[in-house]
Amino acid sequence: MWNYGYALHSFFILLIILIFYFSLPRLSVKINKAFLRLLWLEFAVLFFDITSSWADSNVSEAGLFITYLLNVSYFAFFFLRSLAFFEYTAIVYRRRDEKVKTTIVSIPFVIAFVFAVISPWTGLMFDLNDKTYHSGPFYFLIYYVTYFYLALSSFVTIRYRHSLRRRHFYSMLLYNLVLWAGIILRKVFPQYLIMDSCCLIAIIILYLAFGNPEFYLESRGGVFNSKAFRDYFEEHNGRLKHKIVGMAIHNYMEMRDIYGGRQLDQGITLISMYLTNTFPECNVFYYRNGRFFLVGSPELDEEMVVDTIRDRFRHPWTADNLELYLEPAFTSVSLSGAVASSDYLLSTLMTAMDRADNENMGELLRISDKELDDYVDKASIKRALENAVEHNQVEVFLQPFIEAKSGKLVGAEALARIRDADGNIIPPIAFIPMAESNGKINTLGEQIFDKACLFAKENDIAAMGMKWISVNLSPIQFVKRDLADRYASIVEKHGIDPGMMHLEITEVSLADESFMNRQVHAMREKGFKFALDDYGTGSSNMKRIKHYPFVDIKIDMSVVWDYCKAPDEILPTMISTFKRMGFKTTCEGIEDENMAKIVTELGCDYLQGYLYSKPLPMDEFVKKYSSCNL
DSSP, rough: OOOOOHHHHHHHHHHHHHHHHTTTTOOHHHHHHHHHHHHHHHHHHHHHHHHHHHHHHHHHHHHHHHHHHHHHHHHHHHHHHHHHHHHHHHHHTOOOOOOHHHHHHHHHHHHHHHHHHHHHHSSEEEEOOOOOOETTTTTTTHHHHHHHHHHHHHHHHHHHGGGOOOOOOHHHHHHHHHHHHHHHHHHHOBBOOOHHHHHHHHHHIIIIIIIIGGGEEEEETOOBBBHHHHHHHHHHSSEEEEEEEEEEEEHHHHHHHHHOHHHHHHHHHHHHHHHHHHHTTTEEOOOSSEEEEEETTTTHHHHHHHHHHHHTSOOEEEEEEEEEOEEEEEEEEEEOOOOOOOHHHHHHHHHHHHHHHOOOOOOOEOOOOOHHHHHHHHHHHHHHHHHHHHTTTOOOOEEEETTTOOOOEEEEEEEEEEEETTEEEOOHHHHHHHHHHHTTTTHHHHHHHHHHHHHHSSSTTTTTTEEEEEEEOOOHTTOTTTHHHHHHHHHHHHHHHHHEEEEEEEGGGGGGHHHHHHHHHHHHTOOOEEEEEESSSSSSSSSTTSSSSSSEEEEHHHHHHHHHHHSSSSHHHHHHHHHHHTEEEEEEOOHHHEEEEEHHHTTTOOOOOTTTOOOEOOOOOOOOHHHOOO
C-alpha cells in the first residue's frame, strides 16, 4: 500500500546527523534549541510514519489499539513539526518575541492536534473500520495546516529578507521551497513517503546555514568562540545570573614571538581542553590573543577557579615537540539582571583583562559595578547617537564670536548636540569620539553643516552683526575625497555664499601635508574658508601653519587659562607671531572680564567663552542677538 524506501533512507541519514550533532558541545541559545527540537520531531515523524504505515497495512498483526496509537502519534508529531518549522524561521529572523502573536499562530496546530487525538473515537482524521485504514472527513487538515505554516514562514522570509546576509537569506528561501515541494509531492503521490525526505533536506539546509554547532566553536580545543559569547549574552540579557572568570596569557604577543605562532596555537588548544575538562559546569569562551572566559552560576567559587588554574600554569604545557612556560592573569565579574549589550560587556572585560595583565599580575582583578554602569551609560549614548543620526534629529547650538575691541557679535560656531531617551542633552565629549569610531561622524557632520546653512538662509545674520558661521570638521570627515563636492552642493541648495561658512579643522588634520594641500585647494575652489581650531594642543609648528590660508587661529582654552593664572611668554608670542603672519586669532574659554581684558591687550582679535554666552539653541540665539546686538 505504501512505499517505505524514501522514509527508511531518510531515517538512517537523520540518525547519523543526530549522532554527529550530539558529539559536539552546544551553546544554550534559542536557535540551537529550535534546531534540536526539529531533529527530534523529524525523528519522531519518520519513526511513526514508517511504523503506522506498516501497521495500517497489517492491522491484524499489529493490533487495533497499537495501530490507533501509532496513527495518532504520527498525526500529532506531523502537526507539531509544521509548527516547529515556522518557529525556526521566526527565530532566525528574531520574530518570536510577542507572546500574543505566538499564541494566535499556534491555534491551527491546537485544533488539528485535538482532531487527531480524538480520531479513534470520532473518525475525524482517520478510521480503522473493518481493520482497514480510511481517511476521515477532516484529513485535509494535514495539508491546510502545513500550507498555513509554510505560507507564514515564506512571508517572514521575504518580508524580512534584508535582516539577513544574502547567503543566509537564500538558504532560508531554498529551505521553504523544499518544504513546499514536500507537501505538494505528498498530495500528488500519497503512496510514497517522500515528504519526510524533503523535510530532511530542509533540515540539512538549516544545518549547513545555521545549525552546525561548530559555528559557535573555536577551531582549537572545542571551546566557544566570540560569536557564541555575543549571541549567548544578547539572548540571555535581562535575566542574567552569572559569574565570569577571565583568564589571559601574560604578554601573549611576546610569547607568540618567542615560541612561534604554531606552537602557541597548540598551547591554546591544550589550555582549552584543560579548561573544558576541569570546569564542566562552566561554558568556556575563547576571545583571541590568549583570553578565555569561564561563565558559570553565581555560586561559582572564583577563588577556587583561579587557584586551580594558577596551579596548573606552574607546570609547562607539553605535547609532541612542545613545551611552553606561560603565566596567567585573572579578572572576574558578577552579573545580575541586564547589561548594556554583549559588546559593552566584552569591552569591559577586555579593559579589565589588560589591567590585570599589566598591573595585577598574579592577583584576581574584580570588575566593580561602577565599571559596568559606565559601560551602560556608553551604550545609552550609542543608542541616542544612532537614533539622532538616523532620524536627522541632531540639534545645532550656536556659540558667539565676540570682537575683542568693540565687544560686538561677529560670528557664531555651530555645535552638535543630541539628547538621551529622557530628553537631556548629551555633551559632545561623550558622543563625538563614539561617532568617529563607529563611522557616524560623516553623516552627523553633514547634518550639522546643512542645518547651519539653513540657519544662515532663514535669518538675517548680517543684521545681527554676524559675518560668518563656523562648522567643525572632524579629521575623519576631512579625509573624504568628495568632501568639497558634497559641501558645495549643500550651500548651493540653500543659495548662500560659501565664504560665510568657516570650516574649523584641528592640528591632527595637518598630519598628511600633501593631502591637506589638495583638500584645502579643492575646498577653496568652492569658496570655503578655513580656521584652525584648538591650537596649542597638537604638535604642529608655526612654520607649517603659515603655508595654509587660515582666516582664524583659535587658541585652545587650556593655553589661555594657563596664561591668565600664571603669565609667561607662550600666549603673547603666539598672538604676536600670528598677527605678523597675517592671521586673525580667537582666544577660547573666556570666562570673566579680567580674562577678556588680558587677551585683548595682547592683541587677540576675537573672544569666545561663557562670559558672553554658553552654546544656545538656534531659536534662543536669534532671540538674544536680534534684540540686543552687542
